[in-house]
Amino acid sequence: MFTLVHLDTPPPESLKDQVLQMVVDYFSDISAVPVASDNPLYQLYQYVIGFEVHLYLQAMNGTATSPTQLILALDDEDPSQVLGFALYLPSLDDAEACTLAYMAVQASQRRRGIARGMLQRVLDTRPHAELACLASKVPCFEALGFRVLATQQSQVLMNTRAQRSDGLVAVQDLAPIFQSKEVRQIHAYLLKQHGSQAMSEAETQRDQLLDEMAHEAELLVRERLAYSSIH
Numbered sequence: 001m002f003t004l005v006h007l008d009t010p011p012p013e014s015l016k017d018q019v020l021q022m023v024v025d026y027f028s029d030i031s032a033v034p035v036a037s038d039n040p041l042y043q044l045y046q047y048v049i050g051f052e053v054h055l056y057l058q059a060m061n062g063t064a065t066s067p068t069q070l071i072l073a074l075d076d077e078d079p080s081q082v083l084g085f086a087l088y089l090p091s092l093d094d095a096e097a098c099t100l101a102y103m104a105v106q107a108s109q110r111r112r113g114i115a116r117g118m119l120q121r122v123l124d125t126r127p128h129a130e131l132a133c134l135a136s137k138v139p140c141f142e143a144l145g146f147r148v149l150a151t152q153q154s155q156v157l158m159n160t161r162a163q164r165s166d167g168l169v170a171v172q173d174l175a176p177i178f179q180s181k182e183v184r185q186i187h188a189y190l191l192k193q194h195g196s197q198a199m200s201e202a203e204t205q206r207d208q209l210l211d212e213m214a215h216e217a218e219l220l221v222r223e224r225l226a227y228s229s230i231h
Contacts, residue, residue, distance in 0.1 A: 001076040002083050002114055004121050008069055009062040015072060016057055018082040023053045026104045032155060034134070035209060040194045040202040044186050051182075052172050053102060056087055059170075066090070067170040069098075069125075071118045073105070083109045086118040090126055094167025098126035101171075119144050123160065130159045135216040138224075148224040154213035156221060 010016060027046050028034040035041050056068045073084035084105035091097035100122065105114045123129055123145075132155040133141060138148060146158040157164075177183060191199050 002073045002109075002112070002117070003076055003079065004117055005072045005074060006069070006121060006125075007072065008060055008066045010057050010060050011070065011072065014080060015082055019057070019070075019072075019085045019087075020050055020053060022082070022085065022104045022106065023050050023102065026107075030102050030104055032132070032153070033206065033210065035202075035206050039205055040190050040198055041206055044183065044190060047186055048174065048177050048183065051177055051180075052174060053087065055172050055177075056089075056101065067092075069122075071121050073109075073114045073118055082106075084114045084118060086115075086122055088122050088126070088129070089169045089171065091128075091165055091167030091169050094128065094165045096126060097128040097130070097165035097167045097169075098122065099169045099171070100129055100131040115140075116144060128159070128161055128165050130157070130164060132157050134213060135220045138220060147228075148221055151214070151217045151221050154210045154217060156217045 011019065023030065024046050027042075027049060028037070031045060031049050033045050035045055057070070059067045060070065061067070067089060069088050069090060071086040071088075072082055075081040075083055084103070086103040087101045089099045089101055091099075100119070103115060103118065119129075129146075131141065131146065132152045135156055138156050138158065141158050142148075145160055147160070147162065148156055149159050149162075149164065150157045194202070
């Protein structure tokens with residue numbers, strides 16, 4: 001079994017490290033740019049998403065309107081072990097709304113109701129929830145009570161209600177991360193390791209993947225909206 005803990009301040013370092021490790025381990029499941037592990041850009045995007053989540057955790061300030069809230073699923077027998085996490089961003093001016101930024105469950109702990117439990121804890125506080133996910137993940141979130149609203153770049157926008165909230169959410173700006181010294185160093189290392197042609201091909205593969213994802217998202221949204229319009 002598991003225990004859910006709701007945090008509005010940064011978790012202890014040992015738990016934070018486990019959350020960040022899950023972000024890296026399940027990068028392909030939760031990233032908006034899930035490049036394959038054999039793509040030379042994989043390490044770069046792994047770093048970026050890990051740093052983004054680190055910044056979200058750092059932004060937790062201990063108030064009900066904190067820009068980041070965190071649900072942890074801890075092992076009942078060993079509460080020092082994180083089984084899953086859900087990181088969500090409360091709306092700044094809509095007390096019912098939030099955006100689910102990231103959610104993951106340890107692979108060995110799936111199908112035990114952990115994701116459903118964490119999400120229900122989020123909805124108990126902020127019932128008007130929104131998220132963006134890959135088209136392949138849509139059925140999972142539909143089973144958890146979300147409905148398809150629209151496409152959002154290469155992803156599908158989903159919500160617990162038929163319309164988006166008008167409230168604002170404090171989302172991390174990724175541009176400074178991509179322009180950071182650390183990312184430039186990683187890119188330079190990858191360029192030296194793989195060569196300019198391989199890196200150029202990696203970028204082409206990434207762009208093709210995003211185009212494919214956008215096409216899949218568009219087809220799925222059309223299908224769902226057409227179905228809902230006649231039911």
